[in-house]
Amino acid sequence: MNNATNATQTAKAGFKLPFGMRDFGTFIGLVIIFAVFSWLSPVFFTGPNLINILQQSSINACIALGMTLVIVSGGIDLSVGPIAALSAVVAASLMVAGVPIPLAVMAALGAGALCGLFNGALIAYAGLQPFIVTLGGLSLYRALSLIYTGGNPVYGIPPEFRAFTNGDTLGLPTPVVIVAVIALICWTVLNKTPLGEYFMAVGGNQEAARIAGVPVARTKISAFVFSGVLAAVAALILVGRLGAADPTLGNLWELDAIAAAAIGGASLMGGKGSIVGTVMGAVILGSLRNGLTLMNVQAFYQLLATGIIIIAAMLIDSATRKSG
Amino acid sequence: MPDSTTNSIIADPQNTSIDRLRLDGISKRFSGHVALNQVDLHVKPGEVHGLVGENGAGKSTLLNILSGVLSADSGNITIDGKVLNIKSPLQARTNGIAMIHQELQHVPELSVAQNMFLGRSITHMGGVLVNRKQQERVALEVLATLDPDINPSAPIRTLKVAQRQLIEIARALMEDAKVIAMDEPTSSLTPAEFQQLARLIEDLAGRGVSIIYVSHKMNEIFEVCTRATVLRDGQNIAVATLAETNAAGITASMVGRDLVEATHISHATKDPILEVTNLRRGKHVKDASFTLHRGEVLGIAGLVGAGRTELLRLIAGIDRPDAGTVHMHGKQVASNDPRAAISAGMGLLPEERKRDGIIRDRPVTSNVALPSFRLFSTLGLIRRKQIAATSLEILRDMDLRPLNIAKPIGTFSGGNQQKVIIGRWLAASADIMLFDEPTRGIDVGAKAEIYSLVEKLAAAGKAIIVVSSEMSELIRLADRVLVMSEGSITGELQGEKINEGAMLELAIASA
Known part of the structure; x- marks a missing residue:
């Protein structure tokens, strides 16, 4: 090894892309979908419709951000939909009972956090599989919200709360701004904090991480708590939009969230994932539905297109990983 | 599936003037980086041939080409004078080239016999059902010469690493292997187990099987091999007849300089x-x-x-x-x-x-x-x-x-x-x-x-x-x-x- 090559390698070590190669791939996918729909529909690429897409994607993006942290740390959270439902009925019934809105919001976030803590503790301390624990949670949290409400939606959400979640902030719909802030927080956690490194280390090689002194149990629990709290945030956005809290809301949310994370580059084997990628993944799924609706494509075919996009994304992902 | 006959294994072991295996002018590049440059490796029938070099010298790449995992950019592989065109690990095996990997790849819960016949089961009932009894009989027969203690119906996870290696060798013998390449076979063996392996290698060589033996351990190379090919930076450096050289000589040609045997200096305190x-x-x-x-x-x-x-x-x-x-x-x-x-x-x-x-x-x-x-x-x-x-x-x-x-x-x-x-x-x-x-x-x-x-x-x-x-x-x-x-x-x-x-x-x- 001569000095010249050493010098360039040292230089390489200092230089870092702000945007990974995998994120670039997701970005290309997003651009292609935008290009295709802009060509097919004159309405698609207009300011109001783009804002519309962001708003429609915001709930899935919110869930998917938490899901990404869980997947990166080597887990999976199937219980996000029911956690959202439970948080929604808690918030709604407190608001209806006259509890101040900030307190009701805190209670909903607390409910989400508790569910995540319960999932995480069973996985970290009882050593159960994340898939099985959250599959149990899926039924458990759904049952709790159904029992709590007697199966009926909670109506009568205060207009102030509805006005807040349906209003604009900085010229954008408030939910979009909220999710953008959450994405920024998640990005910072994953890329800039020890906890983020722990997520990737535990997901990449749990035993090596433990031997190197990573607090494995706390790391796993943190990921599930993030996921639970973000499910609650998504629930609050939906409650504000609909003006009611249905104990059956959030059905199959986990699947859309996993799809967004996977399209964005998260590996279900753990250890890999990208916040920027997940946000783009959620927007890809959102714009696909939006575009197909604009073109009056039937719901059945929309489902078909979603499936094709997910599988195609994974095929491209696997092909590029092998060659790279 | 052809019947196993031991005849083809010992085909003309005395005629050592003809090389059993010849790799000639093998070159391979990976995205601009030359991994192998015009490398030759010649092995005679019944010869145990060492392949040595530092990590990154190209040993693994060469073995991967030989076993069909990678394909060479140029060069020829010949067995008994016949030029082979190896495109897949299966083709390498059907042409009599067997690989014993450093990290053995078995399915731990399956039995010894099931592992040996993985991917080429003996079937009956018109090819629908696996004939386990027949598989175990054949396995027992082959294993008897190697280690009679191994029970073909035992799950492979119950075996020691040394025994699992024997399973691979038995599998190679069942496939009439002419060349067996062993990649760091002793990395998890005890000294006593190495001695057993050395005796087995000697026995296989006596039956005309050519062995390529890859190891970092010089004492093993000198104990089991007669000649060794030294690679450095993807190039042939030497083909040494081991009786004419010593470990220091081989090591020097591997690293391209003399390694000074340092003496121990103590820095211990009483603290x-x-x-x-x-x-x-x-x-x-x-x-x-x-x-x-x-x-x-x-x-x-x-x-x-x-x-x-x-x-x-x-x-x-x-x-x-x-x-x-x-x-x-x-x-x-x-x-x-x-x-x-x-x-x-x-x-x-x-x-x-x-x-x-x-x-x-x-x-x-x-x-x-x-x-x-x-x-x-x-x-x-x-x-x-x-x-x-x-x-x-x-x-x-x-x-x-x-x-x-x-x-x-x-x-x-x-x-x-x-x-x-x-x-x-x-x-x-x-x-x-x-x-x-x-x-x-x-x-x-x-x-x-x-x-x-x-x-x-x-x-x-x-x-x-x-x-x-x-x-x-x-x-x-x-x-x-x-x-x-x-x-x-x-x-x-x-x-x-x-x-x-x-x-x-x-x-x-x-x-």
């Missing part, structure tokens, strides 16, 4: 830094007690399974001890808590680097900083620049190659991964380092580097424990050696008394 008292776990570790001093290199010798790794894991807090205490710097350290041991200044270099050491897909920097991210953070945010600077400083010192700390650690060779894990504990300012088989699977050049590193660390006042199965390594490095046998420390050797005979005697002693 105790680690005290282990009556540490016990099941039958693996029985009442181990000893003291380690600042600047000391303490070796732990013993046979595979003597409890050495288990002892290190107890000290490092990875496993829960049944009884006993560990004191560091005079203070008791909580047991079964790696974080407590690390914050008291301990660092473990695990034996199974891939399983217990590295986070494969993460960059070098993240692997270095893993135990110390909190120290490298301000207000909860990681100071990446400082981690990069520290990693670069430490790893440049250790001559990490290539010195690209942004690359995932999984892309580095074993020796370089080892440097990164050692660097991890330097960055964490550990002052007690536990090295479990630090040079396993590492080439000669990197080995010398690790040795001088251990010495440098001792000179800097670190206390070091080295567990090793290579006695020469302990003689070279240790100020003092503890020998373990069946979970107990059976003796302690110091200074002049550290030699192979004394260590072996204590290693087979029962406490």
Whole structure:
């Protein structure tokens, strides 16, 4: 090894892309979908419709951000939909009972956090599989919200709360701004904090991480708590939009969230994932539905297109990983 | 499926003028980097041929081409004068080339016979059902000549590594292999098991099978091989007739320079830094007690399974001890808590680097900083620049190659991964380092580097424990050696008394 090559390698070590190669791939996918729909529909690429897409994607993006942290740390959270439902009925019934809105919001976030803590503790301390624990949670949290409400939606959400979640902030719909802030927080956690490194280390090689002194149990629990709290945030956005809290809301949310994370580059084997990628993944799924609706494509075919996009994304992902 | 006949194996073993296997002018490039440049390898019938070279010299690439995993950019492979066009591992096998991998790939829950017939089952009922009885009969027949103790219907996980290797060899024999390539076959064998393997290799060679034997261990190469091909940087350096040369000669042509046999210098003080008292776990570790001093290199010798790794894991807090205490710097350290041991200044270099050491897909920097991210953070945010600077400083010192700390650690060779894990504990300012088989699977050049590193660390006042199965390594490095046998420390050797005979005697002693 001569000095010249050493010098360039040292230089390489200092230089870092702000945007990974995998994120670039997701970005290309997003651009292609935008290009295709802009060509097919004159309405698609207009300011109001783009804002519309962001708003429609915001709930899935919110869930998917938490899901990404869980997947990166080597887990999976199937219980996000029911956690959202439970948080929604808690918030709604407190608001209806006259509890101040900030307190009701805190209670909903607390409910989400508790569910995540319960999932995480069973996985970290009882050593159960994340898939099985959250599959149990899926039924458990759904049952709790159904029992709590007697199966009926909670109506009568205060207009102030509805006005807040349906209003604009900085010229954008408030939910979009909220999710953008959450994405920024998640990005910072994953890329800039020890906890983020722990997520990737535990997901990449749990035993090596433990031997190197990573607090494995706390790391796993943190990921599930993030996921639970973000499910609650998504629930609050939906409650504000609909003006009611249905104990059956959030059905199959986990699947859309996993799809967004996977399209964005998260590996279900753990250890890999990208916040920027997940946000783009959620927007890809959102714009696909939006575009197909604009073109009056039937719901059945929309489902078909979603499936094709997910599988195609994974095929491209696997092909590029092998060659790279 | 053709019937197994032993005739084709011993086809004309006396005619040694014709090469059984010829690789001529093999070249291979990977994205601009030349891995092999016009490499030749000629093996006669019934010859045991060594293939040696440092990591990265191109041995694995050559074996992968031979076994059909990779295809060469140019060059020919001929067997018994017939030019082969190998495009897949299956084609290599049908042409009589068998590969015994370093890491054996078996399905642990399936039986010995099922593993042997994986992918080419003997069937009956019109090819629908697997004929297990017939498979087990054939397996028994083949295994009888190798190791009659192996039961073909036992699950493969119940077998020892040495026996699992025999399964692979048996499978190769069933397929009428003309050439068997063995990649580091002894990396998990005891010395006695190596002797068994050596006898088997001799026997196979007598039956006309050609063996390609890849190993870093010079004593093995000289014991089993007649000739050896030396590769360096993807080129043929020499084909040596081993009776006419010695280990130093081969090593010199491998690394391209003479390795100076350094003499041991002690930096040991009388200042105790680690005290282990009556540490016990099941039958693996029985009442181990000893003291380690600042600047000391303490070796732990013993046979595979003597409890050495288990002892290190107890000290490092990875496993829960049944009884006993560990004191560091005079203070008791909580047991079964790696974080407590690390914050008291301990660092473990695990034996199974891939399983217990590295986070494969993460960059070098993240692997270095893993135990110390909190120290490298301000207000909860990681100071990446400082981690990069520290990693670069430490790893440049250790001559990490290539010195690209942004690359995932999984892309580095074993020796370089080892440097990164050692660097991890330097960055964490550990002052007690536990090295479990630090040079396993590492080439000669990197080995010398690790040795001088251990010495440098001792000179800097670190206390070091080295567990090793290579006695020469302990003689070279240790100020003092503890020998373990069946979970107990059976003796302690110091200074002049550290030699192979004394260590072996204590290693087979029962406490």
